[in-house]
Structure formats: C-alpha cells, structure tokens
Amino acid sequence: MDNLRIAFIGTGSMGSAVLDGLLAAGHPKSLISATTKTEAKAKALRDRGISALAGETSPDANALMAGDADLIVIGVKPYQIVDVLTELKGEIGKNAVVISMAAGIQLSTMAAVLDENPNIIRTMPNTPALVGKGVTGLAAASSASQDAIAAASALFEAVGSVLVIPESQIDALSAVSGSGPAWVYYIIEQWEKVAIAQGFSEQDAKLLVRQTLAGSVELLESTGEEPSELRRKVTSPGGTTERIIATMQQADLHGIFAQSLNAAVARAREIANS
Ligand SMILES: NC(=O)c1ccc[n+]([C@@H]2O[C@H](COP(=O)([O-])OP(=O)(O)OC[C@H]3O[C@@H](n4cnc5c(N)ncnc54)[C@H](OP(=O)(O)O)[C@@H]3O)[C@@H](O)[C@H]2O)c1
CATH class of the missing domain: 1.10.3730.10 (ProC C-terminal domain-like)
Incomplete structure (x- = not known):
C-alpha cells in the first residue's frame, strides 16, 4: 500500500477526507495526485504539496493524473461518473484499481464503460471519514482480484472501518451507515x-x-x-x-x-x- 500511486479524480468533501486520512497515515505525498473542476481548488491542493490539476484549466486533467496510478478514487457526483470513466477509458493501466464512491452507480454501469479493466470497485463511505471515524461499505466486481480488494480496503481503512459486502447489500448499507x-x-x-x-x-x-x-x-x-x-x-x-x-x-x-x-x-x- 505504501508504494502505490493513488489518484483522486474529484477531490471534494469525500475525496479530501480520504486523501487527508492517507496523508495522516503516512502515505507519501509524492505518490498522491488529484483533480478538481475549479483551478482555485486545485491550487489549494498544490499549496499543500499535492500534485493537482483542474479540469477548467487542463481539459485532460483526469486522464493525466490517473494515467499511471495504481488506485484511482473517483469522487465526482454520481451523474458525472460515466463521463469521467469515459475520459479514463484507454488512458489508465489495465490493472489499475478503479474505485467509485458514488451513490447509486452500479458496478455493471462502470464495467460497461471500462470494459478492459477487471478491478472495479464500488464503495459507500460516510462523513465521519472526515474525522477518521468513517465506515465504508465496499463491493467489488466479480472480475476484481483479491489484491485489488485488499488495496481498496486498506485505502478506506485510513479513514475508519471497512466492511466488504456483496453489491446486493450496498443499498441497505447506504441506508444504515451512509445516511x-x-x-x-x-x-x-x-x-x-x-x-x-x-x-x-x-x-x-x-x-x-x-x-x-x-x-x-x-x-x-x-x-x-x-x-x-x-x-x-x-x-x-x-x-x-x-x-x-x-x-x-x-x-x-x-x-x-x-x-x-x-x-x-x-x-x-x-x-x-x-
Ligand atoms: N458527502 C457524503 O456524505 C457522501 C457519502 C457517500 C458517498 N458520497 C459520494 O461521493 C461523491 C462525491 O461527493 P462529495 O460530497 O465529496 O461532493 P463534492 O464535495 O461536490 O466533490 C466533488 C468533487 O468533484 C470535482 N469535480 C467536479 N467535476 C469534475 C470533473 N469533471 N473532473 C474532476 N473533478 C470534478 C469537484 O471540483 P470543484 O471542487 O473544483 O468543484 C469536487 O472536488 C459523490 O458521488 C457522492 O455520491 C458522498
């Protein structure tokens, strides 16, 4: 985990919570990159020593930052997921672990876009992650490797506890802990x-x-x-x-x-x- 390159695509409330948790856990800043929509938000991250680009000033920001990442954490709003995955398609490593935090977006929807990437994961974190006390539900595509699931679990353990569940339970988990x-x-x-x-x-x-x-x-x-x-x-x-x-x-x-x-x-x- 300590030597994995991690890209945050969409670094708002939830993305920042996980990013900050990773930094607090000692993950090297040099292995973390991030994107936002607005330049002001990207600059705020760069001011903290994180390599960051904004879509409004660098149209290829997402593909550039995710290109060589081992783990890609998608923290945009649910309605933007398919567009962002389409930007990443063909630009990311075949073994990259792609982790969505979006409510309601199914693994099959992600897999339909990223049809060459087996390691697709869906998560449902909650806001106590902001203080390192979150609980995250994690469901993986059947094509995902055990290593991919372990790496994604370790990432969210930086901001609390993780429960690996079948995707069929994620709506119930979302109601219990997400909400x-x-x-x-x-x-x-x-x-x-x-x-x-x-x-x-x-x-x-x-x-x-x-x-x-x-x-x-x-x-x-x-x-x-x-x-x-x-x-x-x-x-x-x-x-x-x-x-x-x-x-x-x-x-x-x-x-x-x-x-x-x-x-x-x-x-x-x-x-x-x-
Ligand atoms: N907040 C929660 O309680 C919670 C709980 C569970 C799951 N989630 C999920 O987490 C995801 C993010 O929620 P949030 O509350 O963190 O939202 P948020 O604070 O609005 O963050 C969204 C982030 O995406 C960036 N962004 C927008 N368009 C982009 C694009 N095309 N490319 C790259 N970055 C882009 C925004 O940049 P700017 O800041 O520059 O606009 C911002 O950094 C959602 O899918 C949500 O379902 C949230």
Missing part, C-alpha cells in the same frame, strides 16, 4: 428541542445532550457490553427511565426505524432504475 449521520443528527435535534422545552438554555441543552451521547458511546465501547444491558442498568423498575422507554415502545420507535430504512432502500432502487 446514518443524518439519523443521528435528527435524533440530536429532537432531543435538544425537548430539553429546551423543559426550560434549559440552548447552550445547556446542547451540553446535556451531546455530552450524554458522546459519553454513552464511549461507555458502550469501553465496557464491550450490549446496549440493551447498559440500558437495563440505568432503568430501575417503576422509575422514570422505564417510563421513557415504555413511551418509545408504545410509539413503535422500532417500527419507525424499520420504515425509514425500507423507504431509503426503495428510493435507492428507484434512483438506480431511473
């Missing part, structure tokens, strides 16, 4: 609102909720106990916590979670078929 940060933030929003409604200042409500959340996750990790067990420990029979959990159960919180997940999976299938 996961939105679930968590929405719950925090509701929790803070109800605390404020009890008379706490916004600042105090934020402290109460966010510190409780961070502390509870740390306790979960450090004890290794199941959440149901930790919950039982703070729920005295007939007490106030028991009333909270009973109210959530009556409102069928589990059912709301299941419905939300199913709706996201259904939407992913609609997008893939549109």
Whole structure:
C-alpha cells in the first residue's frame, strides 16, 4: 500500500477526507495526485504539496493524473461518473484499481464503460471519514482480484472501518451507515428541542445532550457490553427511565426505524432504475 500511486479524480468533501486520512497515515505525498473542476481548488491542493490539476484549466486533467496510478478514487457526483470513466477509458493501466464512491452507480454501469479493466470497485463511505471515524461499505466486481480488494480496503481503512459486502447489500448499507449521520443528527435535534422545552438554555441543552451521547458511546465501547444491558442498568423498575422507554415502545420507535430504512432502500432502487 505504501508504494502505490493513488489518484483522486474529484477531490471534494469525500475525496479530501480520504486523501487527508492517507496523508495522516503516512502515505507519501509524492505518490498522491488529484483533480478538481475549479483551478482555485486545485491550487489549494498544490499549496499543500499535492500534485493537482483542474479540469477548467487542463481539459485532460483526469486522464493525466490517473494515467499511471495504481488506485484511482473517483469522487465526482454520481451523474458525472460515466463521463469521467469515459475520459479514463484507454488512458489508465489495465490493472489499475478503479474505485467509485458514488451513490447509486452500479458496478455493471462502470464495467460497461471500462470494459478492459477487471478491478472495479464500488464503495459507500460516510462523513465521519472526515474525522477518521468513517465506515465504508465496499463491493467489488466479480472480475476484481483479491489484491485489488485488499488495496481498496486498506485505502478506506485510513479513514475508519471497512466492511466488504456483496453489491446486493450496498443499498441497505447506504441506508444504515451512509445516511446514518443524518439519523443521528435528527435524533440530536429532537432531543435538544425537548430539553429546551423543559426550560434549559440552548447552550445547556446542547451540553446535556451531546455530552450524554458522546459519553454513552464511549461507555458502550469501553465496557464491550450490549446496549440493551447498559440500558437495563440505568432503568430501575417503576422509575422514570422505564417510563421513557415504555413511551418509545408504545410509539413503535422500532417500527419507525424499520420504515425509514425500507423507504431509503426503495428510493435507492428507484434512483438506480431511473
Ligand atoms: N458527502 C457524503 O456524505 C457522501 C457519502 C457517500 C458517498 N458520497 C459520494 O461521493 C461523491 C462525491 O461527493 P462529495 O460530497 O465529496 O461532493 P463534492 O464535495 O461536490 O466533490 C466533488 C468533487 O468533484 C470535482 N469535480 C467536479 N467535476 C469534475 C470533473 N469533471 N473532473 C474532476 N473533478 C470534478 C469537484 O471540483 P470543484 O471542487 O473544483 O468543484 C469536487 O472536488 C459523490 O458521488 C457522492 O455520491 C458522498
């Protein structure tokens, strides 16, 4: 991994998160290249010592930067994937590992363009990758080599954990962890609102909720106990916590979670078929 040349084609939020994770893990800058659309963004990368070109000033930027790369990480928007792969077709090494981060773009769509490249991989990272705590789902084309899958996994391990899955599970993974940060933030929003409604200042409500959340996750990790067990420990029979959990159960919180997940999976299938 340490001696592989890695090209980032489209280096926005997600591309930069992975690039920064690689740098933090000690990958040599000299082996990393990147492209963006705008020259200002490419210059910002060059100012950090990364070899970078922008499409608006160098029309062949993507082919030039990906040409000799061992791993090519595509971080453009989903609707741009086919155009970008078409630019790369015939310009990249036959054994290059081509990794898309685009939501909803199937391996077969990529393989139809890159018909001479067996090592095609689809991933679904999430935004905690920005702080090195992401979780990435990774699905590989059946033609991809084990070495290609291992190299792609190692790349995303620089920004968190990796789960290698069949492509048939990627929509569900996308709903659970790709969209996961939105679930968590929405719950925090509701929790803070109800605390404020009890008379706490916004600042105090934020402290109460966010510190409780961070502390509870740390306790979960450090004890290794199941959440149901930790919950039982703070729920005295007939007490106030028991009333909270009973109210959530009556409102069928589990059912709301299941419905939300199913709706996201259904939407992913609609997008893939549109
Ligand atoms: N953000 C998430 O939570 C998330 C989660 C999972 C997957 N993803 C996937 O990650 C991909 C990128 O998302 P993002 O949020 O990182 O988007 P973003 O911040 O908008 O980044 C897109 C990048 O692509 C560059 N770009 C645009 N057109 C280009 C072209 N023709 N050639 C080369 N570079 C080009 C942009 O350059 P400029 O900056 O110069 O415009 C920018 O660097 C998407 O496919 C998305 O589905 C995102």
